[in-house]
Amino acid sequence: MAWIKTLDPETAKGRAKEVFDRIQTERGHIANVFRAEGMEPEILDHQVDIYEQLMMGEGPLSREEREMIAVVVSAANKCAYGAVHHTEALELVEDDPDALKHLLESFTTKHEPPRNKALLAYAAKLTLDPKDITMDDIEDMREAGLTDEEILRTNLITAYFNLSNRISLGLGVELEKGKTRTYRY
Numbered sequence: 711m712a713w714i715k716t717l718d719p720e721t722a723k724g725r726a727k728e729v730f731d732r733i734q735t736e737r738g739h740i741a742n743v744f745r746a747e748g749m750e751p752e753i754l755d756h757q758v759d760i761y762e763q764l765m766m767g768e769g770p771l772s773r774e775e776r777e778m779i780a781v782v783v784s785a786a787n788k789c790a791y792g793a794v795h796h797t798e799a800l801e802l803v804e805d806d807p808d809a810l811k812h813l814l815e816s817f818t819t820k821h822e823p824p825r826n827k828a829l830l831a832y833a834a835k836l837t838l839d840p841k842d843i844t845m846d847d848i849e850d851m852r853e854a855g856l857t858d859e860e861i862l863r864t865n866l867i868t869a870y871f872n873l874s875n876r877i878s879l880g881l882g883v884e885l886e887k888g889k890t891r892t893y894r895y
Contacts, residue, residue: 713882717748718723733758736771743791743883760873764867765820770860772808772869778826779833779867786837788800789875793886797869828854 719730719740729751730740747754763769765776777800784792795819828851836843851861 711742711884712746716742720746721743725755729755729758731884736762739886741795742886743878745880746881746883747877749857760870761893763885764863764870770863774800775802775826775829776863776867778830779864782830782833783871784875785838786834787872787879789879790877790879793869794885796888799874805864808864821867825856828856829860829864832864836865836868837872853875 717726717730719734722730726748730744730748732755733740733744744754744758747757765780771779774847777796779798781793781800784790784796818864832843832847832851835847848861851864852858856864
């Protein structure tokens with residue numbers, strides 16, 4: 711499941727059990743990455759709050775845009791765990807089994823809206839070459855129609871998934887199989 715000890719939600723006690731119960735109720739199951747983080751229940755609890763606010767809370771960017779960012783960041787990091795989870799989420803949110811194909815076309819077709827291209831290019835660049843981000847990248851996003859609030863949310867989601875990917879990759883978290891991988895989105 712991971713290269714470190716993970717907590718079993720069935721036998722967890724105290725604060726870890728409380729956090730696992732919350733995740734189970736809200737999301738439908740406990741992902742392997744959360745099991746790996748279970749020994750730090752306070753941090754896990756806050757991380758889940760941040761995730762839920764960034765990805766499902768009120769604010770700028772559509773759910774589809776948020777999931778596209780998660781997929782692009784995870785793919786850029788070569789994090790299969792995040793890429794698979796969020797490709798599945800994107801397919802569910804868009805109700806489109808070809809959502810990943812359409813996302814990949816965002817980078818290659820002239821017909822893709824400039825907004826999506828700018829959004830995803832920024833997320834990829836911030837992930838792969840953060841030191842190379844300049845004001846020009848922000849201006850490109852503005853010229854594509856993104857507001858400063860949307861740019862900030864793009865930055866925050868990108869940063870969050872870089873953190874999450876590094877947790878998964880750095881601890882050797884294995885991808886769940888079958889229905890144990892499907893969340894309530």
